[in-house]
Amino acid sequence: MQVEPDARQAAADRGALTRRMGLVLERAELPLPPAQALHRPAVVEVVHTVQRDLRSGPLGADRIRELQTRLAVGPAPMCAPVDPQDHLSRSLARALRSVPVRADVRGRPAGSEVAGWQAGERRVLEEALALLEEVWPQGAAEMRETVVEVALLDGHAIEGFTDFTVHGAVLVNRTRLREGANGLPGPVRCAEALVHEGAHTRCNAAASLEPFLLPDPGATAGGGARPGGSGGLLVATPLRSDLRPLSGLFQQAVVLARSVLFYRRLTVAGAAASQRHAKLAEGGAMAVRTLDAHADSLTRRGRRVLEECASVLGGRG
Numbered sequence: 123m124q125v126e127p128d129a130r131q132a133a134a135d136r137g138a139l140t141r142r143m144g145l146v147l148e149r150a151e152l153p154l155p156p157a158q159a160l161h162r163p164a165v166v167e168v169v170h171t172v173q174r175d176l177r178s179g180p181l182g183a184d185r186i187r188e189l190q191t192r193l194a195v196g197p198a199p200m201c202a203p204v205d206p207q208d209h210l211s212r213s214l215a216r217a218l219r220s221v222p223v224r225a226d227v228r229g230r231p232a233g234s235e236v237a238g239w240q241a242g243e244r245r246v247l248e249e250a251l252a253l254l255e256e257v258w259p260q261g262a263a264e265m266r267e268t269v270v271e272v273a274l275l276d277g278h279a280i281e282g283f284t285d286f287t288v289h290g291a292v293l294v295n296r297t298r299l300r301e302g303a304n305g306l307p308g309p310v311r312c313a314e315a316l317v318h319e320g321a322h323t324r325c326n327a328a329a330s331l332e333p334f335l336l337p338d339p340g341a342t343a344g345g346g347a348r349p350g351g352s353g354g355l356l357v358a359t360p361l362r363s364d365l366r367p368l369s370g371l372f373q374q375a376v377v378l379a380r381s382v383l384f385y386r387r388l389t390v391a392g393a394a395a396s397q398r399h400a401k402l403a404e405g406g407a408m409a410v411r412t413l414d415a416h417a418d419s420l421t422r423r424g425r426r427v428l429e430e431c432a433s434v435l436g437g438r439g
Contacts, residue, residue, distance in 0.1 A: 265317075
């Protein structure tokens with residue numbers, strides 16, 4: 123992959139992941155859903171479950187019947203708003219365990235839940251997608267190949283996230299669909315959130331096929347090393363208050379580069395958009411500087427993408 127969106131490349135990677143998923147289901151002697159249904163995040167979750175179960179041996183008849191029921195879904199429309207579903211709730215529970223605890227407006231630990239879409243929010247999503255189509259057609263085209271479900275979060279614990287276990291789903295806090303304190307319109311903020319989470323989704327697919335980081339030193343066939351973490355190295359990042367593995371910082375650099383490219387193409391929202399562009403570029407330059415300090419942990423592909431990030435974000439010299 124590269125920093126500039128590429129719909130054909132994204133479709134090819136999605137096809138490769140679909141073939142891998144099919145092989146896992148065949149090993150378990152489970153029937154393959156239609157190819158388009160394999161893109162559904164709920165089906166991706168089943169494949170991860172099957173892969174984990176197979177480590178303990180062949181699946182029993184009862185387990186196969188249970189999983190067959192979960193695989194019985196229809197084709198997946200792309201970039202579709204979805205209301206709360208079990209796979210999304212399980213994904214959120216995992217995410218909440220991995221983020222620092224935030225306080226709500228009353229000083230109590232904040233929570234988050236998957237929320238249903240209101241009619242006005244659906245219109246904002248439609249406007250955001252139309253805006254992307256207008257100002258960045260390449261980005262919109264790639265998103266149609268990458269993002270399957272757009273889910274809403276309510277609560278202050280998490281602004282948004284992706285999860286490879288439900289690959290293709292992006293979860294965005296509903297506050298990102300409203301006008302910001304600086305006057306940035308809701309559709310612009312929603313479009314930025316889609317660019318942000320879509321970039322994570324694109325990185326997840328690409329890295330699963332060809333890593334951006336070298337294997338952890340000392341990793342063994344049995345595992346034990348931090349996945350994608352370069353020997354457990356944790357670094358400061360511009361988008362999270364907690365220290366993150368280098369793989370997380372790498373994705374943040376791509377996210378920030380793409381977000382900056384989005385705002386460069388934006389001709390509406392005036393000073394608010396300019397301020398947001400400057401803030402994103404500042405964080406991106408920090409990400410580039412930190413990654414440069416650990417460039418020996420990147421693969422050749424990772425270094426190439428870092429060069430592209432640096433050309434967009436600066437941060438050198």
